[in-house]
Amino acid sequence: MTVAGMNTPSPNSASLLKAQALGVHTDGKALLTDINVELHAGELLGVIGPNGAGKSTLLKALAGIQSAHTGSVLLQGTALTDLSAGQRARALAWLEQRPQLHWPLTVRQVVALGRLPYRQRRDQASDSTAIEAALTLTGILPLQQRLFPTLSEGEKLLVNLARVLAIESRVILADEPTSALDPLHQLQIMELLQARANAGAGVAVVLHDLNLAARYCQRLLLLHQGKVIACGTPAAILTPALLARVYGIAASYDAGTRTILIKGKLHSC
Amino acid sequence: MNSMPSSSGKGISPRIELPPHAFPALCTLCFRPWGEATTIPGMPRFSLLLFIASTSLACLSLAAQAADAPQRIVSMNLCSDQLLLLLAERARIASLSYLAADPGFSPVAAQTNGLHLNHGQAEELLPLAPDLVLSGAFSATLATNLLERLGIEVLRLGVANSASDIYTQVGSVAARIGATPRAQHIVNTMQQDIAAYIAQLRAALQGKSAVFFSSNGFTYGSHTLQDDFIISLGMRNAAAQVQGPAQLSLEALLLAEPDFLFINPPARLDKQLAHPLLQHAALAALQGRMQVIELPDRYFECASPLYVQAYAALARQL
Amino acid sequence: MKPKSLIVLLLLAVPLLFLLDLHSGPTGLDMWAALRDAVQGTGSIDAIILLELRLPRALLAALVGAALGISGAALQGLLRNPLASPDILGISQSSALCAVIVLYFGLSQWGWYLLPLAAIVGAGLAVLLMLALTWRYRGIHTIILAGIAISALASSFTALALNFAPNPYALQEIYYWMLGSVANRSMSDVWLALPFMLVGSMLLLSARHFLDALSLGEDTASSLGFSVGTQTRLLIPGVACCVGAAVAVSGSIGFVGLMVPHLLRPLAQSQPGRLLWLSLPGGACAVLLADIIVQNLPGQQELQLGVITAALGGPFFLYLLFKQRQYFL
Numbered sequence: 001m002t003v004a005g006m007n008t009p010s011p012n013s014a015s016l017l018k019a020q021a022l023g024v025h026t027d028g029k030a031l032l033t034d035i036n037v038e039l040h041a042g043e044l045l046g047v048i049g050p051n052g053a054g055k056s057t058l059l060k061a062l063a064g065i066q067s068a069h070t071g072s073v074l075l076q077g078t079a080l081t082d083l084s085a086g087q088r089a090r091a092l093a094w095l096e097q098r099p100q101l102h103w104p105l106t107v108r109q110v111v112a113l114g115r116l117p118y119r120q121r122r123d124q125a126s127d128s129t130a131i132e133a134a135l136t137l138t139g140i141l142p143l144q145q146r147l148f149p150t151l152s153e154g155e156k157l158l159v160n161l162a163r164v165l166a167i168e169s170r171v172i173l174a175d176e177p178t179s180a181l182d183p184l185h186q187l188q189i190m191e192l193l194q195a196r197a198n199a200g201a202g203v204a205v206v207l208h209d210l211n212l213a214a215r216y217c218q219r220l221l222l223l224h225q226g227k228v229i230a231c232g233t234p235a236a237i238l239t240p241a242l243l244a245r246v247y248g249i250a251a252s253y254d255a256g257t258r259t260i261l262i263k264g265k266l267h268s269c
Numbered sequence: 270m271n272s273m274p275s276s277s278g279k280g281i282s283p284r285i286e287l288p289p290h291a292f293p294a295l296c297t298l299c300f301r302p303w304g305e306a307t308t309i310p311g312m313p314r315f316s317l318l319l320f321i322a323s324t325s326l327a328c329l330s331l332a333a334q335a336a337d338a339p340q341r342i343v344s345m346n347l348c349s350d351q352l353l354l355l356l357a358e359r360a361r362i363a364s365l366s367y368l369a370a371d372p373g374f375s376p377v378a379a380q381t382n383g384l385h386l387n388h389g390q391a392e393e394l395l396p397l398a399p400d401l402v403l404s405g406a407f408s409a410t411l412a413t414n415l416l417e418r419l420g421i422e423v424l425r426l427g428v429a430n431s432a433s434d435i436y437t438q439v440g441s442v443a444a445r446i447g448a449t450p451r452a453q454h455i456v457n458t459m460q461q462d463i464a465a466y467i468a469q470l471r472a473a474l475q476g477k478s479a480v481f482f483s484s485n486g487f488t489y490g491s492h493t494l495q496d497d498f499i500i501s502l503g504m505r506n507a508a509a510q511v512q513g514p515a516q517l518s519l520e521a522l523l524l525a526e527p528d529f530l531f532i533n534p535p536a537r538l539d540k541q542l543a544h545p546l547l548q549h550a551a552l553a554a555l556q557g558r559m560q561v562i563e564l565p566d567r568y569f570e571c572a573s574p575l576y577v578q579a580y581a582a583l584a585r586q587l
Numbered sequence: 588m589k590p591k592s593l594i595v596l597l598l599l600a601v602p603l604l605f606l607l608d609l610h611s612g613p614t615g616l617d618m619w620a621a622l623r624d625a626v627q628g629t630g631s632i633d634a635i636i637l638l639e640l641r642l643p644r645a646l647l648a649a650l651v652g653a654a655l656g657i658s659g660a661a662l663q664g665l666l667r668n669p670l671a672s673p674d675i676l677g678i679s680q681s682s683a684l685c686a687v688i689v690l691y692f693g694l695s696q697w698g699w700y701l702l703p704l705a706a707i708v709g710a711g712l713a714v715l716l717m718l719a720l721t722w723r724y725r726g727i728h729t730i731i732l733a734g735i736a737i738s739a740l741a742s743s744f745t746a747l748a749l750n751f752a753p754n755p756y757a758l759q760e761i762y763y764w765m766l767g768s769v770a771n772r773s774m775s776d777v778w779l780a781l782p783f784m785l786v787g788s789m790l791l792l793s794a795r796h797f798l799d800a801l802s803l804g805e806d807t808a809s810s811l812g813f814s815v816g817t818q819t820r821l822l823i824p825g826v827a828c829c830v831g832a833a834v835a836v837s838g839s840i841g842f843v844g845l846m847v848p849h850l851l852r853p854l855a856q857s858q859p860g861r862l863l864w865l866s867l868p869g870g871a872c873a874v875l876l877a878d879i880i881v882q883n884l885p886g887q888q889e890l891q892l893g894v895i896t897a898a899l900g901g902p903f904f905l906y907l908l909f910k911q912r913q914y915f916l
Contacts, residue, residue: 060806063810064809064810065806065809065810085812085813085814086812088812089810089811089812090812092810093810094806094807094810096803096804096806096807099803099804099807100803100804101802101803102667102801102802102803102804103667103802103852103857103858103859104857105802105856105857105858106856109856109857109858110803113799113800113802113803113811114811116796116799116800116811116812116813117811117812119796163803167811486771516888518612518613518614518889519636519640519771520612520613520614520616520636520640520641521613521614523632523635523636523640524614524632524636526632549639549640549771549773550639550773550774550775551635551636551639551640551773554630554635554639555632555635
């Protein structure tokens with residue numbers, strides 16, 4: 001409910017992740033065109049846009065999972081492609097839209113998978129510390145010996161978030177972590193991500209729920225048909241004109257309560 | 270498959286049987302009104318006529334009998350191929366099995382030039398209009414059954430389990446195809462040659478033990494031709510406790526510690542699996558204690574004079 | 588029972604079953620006397636039987652089992668599917684086909700290594716084909732169907748090749764290649780297979796963390812710092828070497844790669860990486876056990892190993908399918 005705890009990034013905040021003229025295409029169809037976006041330390045960036053806008057693709061490209069066909073992605077000044085896989089894995093954590101688990105592992109085992117980028121160091125102590133911290137932060141410590149398939153959807157997502165947190169990365173990229181969750185879990189996830197941002201990480205989250213985006217994110221990146229339409233504070237982005245143009249809905253934003261009121265579809269749709 | 274072939278001359282000719290003694294009897298009936306034969310003076314001339322008539326007719330019937338001997342003989346089996354080539358004139362051989370022409374399998378490959386080769390299919394044999402088909406007891410059974418159903422005589426040759434079996438079989442095949450004198454000669458020669466080899470080798474081999482080790486680890490126990498071979502030389506068959514052909518494990522072979530190991534040497538690209546045992550280190554370890562003699566399976570597979578070659582090969586390698 | 592103690596039991600079972608397999612054979616052999624003779628170098632028949640016949644057989648059973656076990660575990664980890672295994676996916680049959688071609692057309696006369704190499708190439712091609720066929724969608728259905736297709740193709744071509752080969756014993760040997768056996772092997776077979784199996788196992792084990800990460804899917808595994816392409820390129824030759832070497836010396840022994848990882852999964856707590864390690868002794872135990880059974884069954888002729896593994900593995904596979912049917916709907 002409170003809006004405390006949200007920092008606006010100062011212009012001096014370190015740029016953690018930067019996409020420059022990023023372009024991705026497949027089978028001749030352009031998924032992303034000329035994307036320029038910057039993620040700063042301590043910032044929670046919301047990536048919004050209608051279905052098919054390219055939000056997931058953007059996140060994958062920022063994470064280095066999807067290779068950029070044009071342009072580049074820079075991590076603290078270095079191109080992603082110049083980093084080793086291990087360096088990239090330790091610096092960037094990516095949370096999938098619909099996390100899958102193919103084997104019936106326990107909660108703790110799943111979270112422990114987040115320590116794989118550190119396997120070369122064989123530092124069991126710091127691994128344990130990170131896992132415990134992640135489990136505690138997400139509040140699932142009592143569940144750690146439970147088998148993953150037996151959990152509820154909300155709990156499963158918390159486990160995956162814990163895995164991401166266990167990586168102790170400077171950048172977190174989360175793809176629609178709140179879809180298919182009940183309001184309580186939605187708020188829980190967003191608060192966790194916000195806390196992480198406050199602790200100095202750069203967090204980018206793809207969101208469908210514009211209210212969540214408005215409430216928790218310092219900046220919003222509005223995508224439409226693979227292009228950046230606008231990037232700025234919620235107040236600047238969530239204007240009736242932009243919402244109508246991009247979403248095709250009649251809506252208005254109340255900066256005071258940081259909520260969006262959706263009135264309905266536009267008649268022209 | 271069950272329809273009879275059309276009687277277009279390529280079919281089966283029926284055989285007319287008439288007992289030879291019928292002719293003279295008939296003729297006396299015919300001559301009777303002629304010569305008023307009952308009176309004495311005409312008698313010798315009449316008897317002479319009768320005699321000439323009956324003997325010539327008897328000769329005719331004998332010739333007819335000789336013509337009863339099959340003229341188009343087909344062989345569907347490597348063993349019967351060899352026998353046929355040995356006993357019958359080339360003109361009477363209608364077809365041999367294709368294996369006969371393969372020098373890898375057949376000792377008589379060179380003799381098959383110009384003869385028709387069959388693959389054991391009834392369909393390719395019917396146009397040849399065979400009057401006798403020779404086959405092995407277990408080979409091409411479907412084809413031979415079919416030929417029999419169509420009225421063609423099939424003679425199935427069994428497995429020879431001893432030297433006397435060989436002689437019997439050669440004799441019976443010869444009898445059927447009308448080549449008994451030749452067969453007699455062959456059998457006599459075989460017996461003489463074998464006796465000579467036995468006399469030559471027996472002293473050195475008396476009391477020793479031997480075992481056969483063929484492809485895929487097969488040995489030959491009691492009641493086999495190989496067993497007869499071993500016994501005839503005064504030796505003991507180390508595999509005598511089993512009957513017939515049986516698999517012998519390498520372990521059992523080693524434990525038997527035979528003095529002689531008779532092996533079937535691998536031919537051409539016979540593969541490792543059939544003969545890996547021969548390259549096995551276990552056998553190599555026994556080299557000093559056991560003599561390995563190559564006696565190809567084909568010397569024993571058929572009832573034929575090839576059996577004598579087994580003795581010859583043994584004599585050569587000792 | 589705690590997993591740790593079960594693992595210890597598993598490791599202890601290997602030498603135990605090995606000794607039992609040494610003890611089994613067509614003739615009664617005093618193993619200890621033979622061992623004494625062998626050590627003293629007396630060169631007795633018993634010693635020869637032990638060292639040249641029984642020892643290679645038992646060693647090969649253990650090695651082939653280990654190779655098939657770890658290959659099965661690797662395939663299940665890579666394809667994220669508990670039904671994957673070298674024989675179900677047609678890899679063993681493909682390997683056998685290439686081995687048969689080299690053997691029966693006399694190509695191995697140009698080098699002893701050509702046989703295992705051909706078997707390995709055959710296995711590798713099958714894996715590549717499998718990955719290509721299931722590229723778009725790697726669900727249970729596509730994997731099994733692709734496996735059936737590859738397996739049927741390979742088996743029929745094997746029979747075809749044996750049909751054309753200038754070898755009168757071809758039919759018996761189809762039986763051997765399709766069902767597998769470690770009987771009558773010698774130490775040279777062990778030396779032939781061992782290096783390839785070692786290389787293959789090492790390649791597979793080097794990808795164990797990747798298989799763990801793969802539990803989360805390919806994209807997440809990529810984000811955790813694994814190059815999916817590179818790691819898969821380690822796994823394919825790894826599986827090919829292990830399966831190829833095993834098939835080259837013992838024919839196509841089925842179901843070991845399916846059953847062993849599946850049975851040991853609880854011991855590995857479902858972690859694919861740990862399962863790789865455990866499948867080595869697990870597979871060895873499985874094939875040793877099958878070989879012991881085969882040698883002690885009453886009867887005139889010794890059965891092929893694959894008969895036992897199929898007799899046990901077939902029903903097991905059906906049970907697995909039954910248990911998994913909920914995922915088909």
